[in-house]
Amino acid sequence: MxxxxxxxxxxxxxxxxxxxxxxxxxxxxxxxxxxxxxxxxxxxxxxxxxxxxxxxxxxxxxxxxxxxxxxxxxxxxxxxxxxxxxxxxxxxxxxxxxxxxxxxxxxxxxxxxxxxxxxxxxxxGNFVLDEQLPHVVMLAGGMGITPMRSMCRYCTDRNLSTLVTLLYANSTEADIVFRRELEEMEKQNRNLKVVFTLSETGPDWTGRRGRINAAMIREEVPNFLKSVFYICGPPAMVDAMRVQLSELGISKTSIRTEDLTGY
Ligand SMILES: Cc1cc2nc3c(=O)[nH]c(=O)nc-3n(C[C@H](O)[C@H](O)[C@H](O)COP(=O)(O)OP(=O)(O)OC[C@H]3O[C@@H](n4cnc5c(N)ncnc54)[C@H](O)[C@@H]3O)c2cc1C
CATH class of the missing domain: 2.40.30.10 (Translation factors)
Structure with missing residues (x-):
């Protein structure tokens, strides 16, 4: 222009x-x-x-x-x-x-x-960030990061007080999309915590290993019982996350999901 x-x-x-x-x-x-x-x-x-x-x-x-x-x-x-x-x-x-x-x-x-x-x-779509929420946990698998990137950018740009924990799962380090930007946002926004987890890692990987599960959520999100969960990824991943959240005793009313059909 x-x-x-x-x-x-x-x-x-x-x-x-x-x-x-x-x-x-x-x-x-x-x-x-x-x-x-x-x-x-x-x-x-x-x-x-x-x-x-x-x-x-x-x-x-x-x-x-x-x-x-x-x-x-x-x-x-x-x-x-x-x-x-x-x-x-x-x-x-x-x-x-x-x-x-x-x-x-x-x-x-x-x-x-x-x-x-x-x-x-x-x-x-209705998979949208509710900016009034005090505690949000985002569970993203692979391309499921796309709506989370939008939401994290929004929270950061708007200086929202919402406490956000993003758990982002991929197969390998090379698959992590928006990695540098998410790391930058985490530095800018003290209310944002980003956790990368990989199922196939090299010896130098210092992040989390394995798929997102109930134990990982418990460790990374101290206030998980007070949180609203946003899940996005391939349908099989979204289903697996629902099972993990039910193990943690999270009610269905605290879970919002988006299935990326096509994967
Ligand atoms: C709400 C929503 C949001 C989404 N957001 C994103 C997003 O942000 N980013 C993103 O990447 N995706 C997103 N998706 C998924 C996206 O819409 C596509 O379904 C997906 O990216 C697959 O696209 P494709 O180019 O492989 O599609 P296509 O070319 O139509 O292929 C789709 C499937 O058809 C089969 N197929 C087609 N042609 C062949 C062939 N020649 N040989 C073998 N198999 C074939 C394969 O199983 C393939 O996986 C979203 C989906 C939904 C519902």
Whole structure:
């Protein structure tokens, strides 16, 4: 965007280049549908990339929500839900972060470059941060970090007093997405604690080992009985976490989940 533009021009500019319409779904939810230019593609790990789009002024969303992304693959349109990994506090762009699976939708996304346009319908979903909560525990598996990154960024940018513990499980160190940023946020935000755990570790790994389980939660979260739990990951991981939380005596009303179907 030209740097000399003032607020009003910036506002007009975002309208001129982004085709905005309202998309409604059969369940009555209404999201904004827009076509926007890809401003940046960020390599997060060997198989994960973030795609940043110019954020239309009309797009308001809550940390944790998702959108539907449409890409064209061999002349066919493919549409998938992807979490908005950006936080609403990031005003200039909206971002989603995708694991590159080698499957058709993923390949269609991977082929996109800066300056290409993409169709996004957003926001959708109820897996959102409740900023009134005093104690939150986030359990993320693999790509399940995407809504948690949005929520942690939001808590940090807004200086929220919510005490957050993020337990983030991966197979190997190379799989950790947003690692440096999460470590930075932990330094900036004294209410945020980040715990990485790996199922396959090298000798130099100083973080936790193994999958998230009841014992790990008990050790890392002293006030776990007063906490509300947010779980996100592949469906099998989300189910496994429910079992662990029931062992700890956490009531279902204190658990919020998002299944990343497709993994
Ligand atoms: C609410 C929600 C939020 C989500 N957020 C994210 C997110 O932030 N990031 C993210 O990465 N994912 C997210 N997902 C999952 C995402 O929507 C996709 O389902 C997932 O990324 C798989 O995409 P793909 O590119 O592999 O899809 P596809 O290309 O459609 O492949 C999907 C599956 O189809 C099968 N398949 C397709 N083609 C082949 C082939 N040629 N050979 C063999 N098998 C094949 C495979 O089983 C494959 O896993 C989210 C899902 C939900 C429901």
């Amino acid at each position: 030209p740097s000399h533009l003032g607020n009003f021009e910036t506002y007009l500019y975002s309208f001129l280049r982004i085709d905005v319409s309202i998309a409604s779904m059969s369940n009555g939810l209404v999201g904004l549908e827009f076509e926007a230019r890809i401003e940046d593609v960020i390599v997060r790990t060997y198989n994960v990339k973030s795609f940043r789009l110019a954020r239309p002024r009309m797009l308001n969303y809550k940390p944790g929500q998702f959108g539907f992304v449409t890409v064209e693959v061999d002349g066919q349109k493919m549409r998938k839900p992807l979490t908005l990994s950006s936080s609403p506090t990031e005003l200039d762009y909206v971002e989603f972060t995708k694991k590159l699976t080698g499957h058709p939708f993923s390949n269609g996304l991977e082929a996109l470059k800066n300056g290409d346009t993409i169709r996004l319908e957003a926001p959708y």
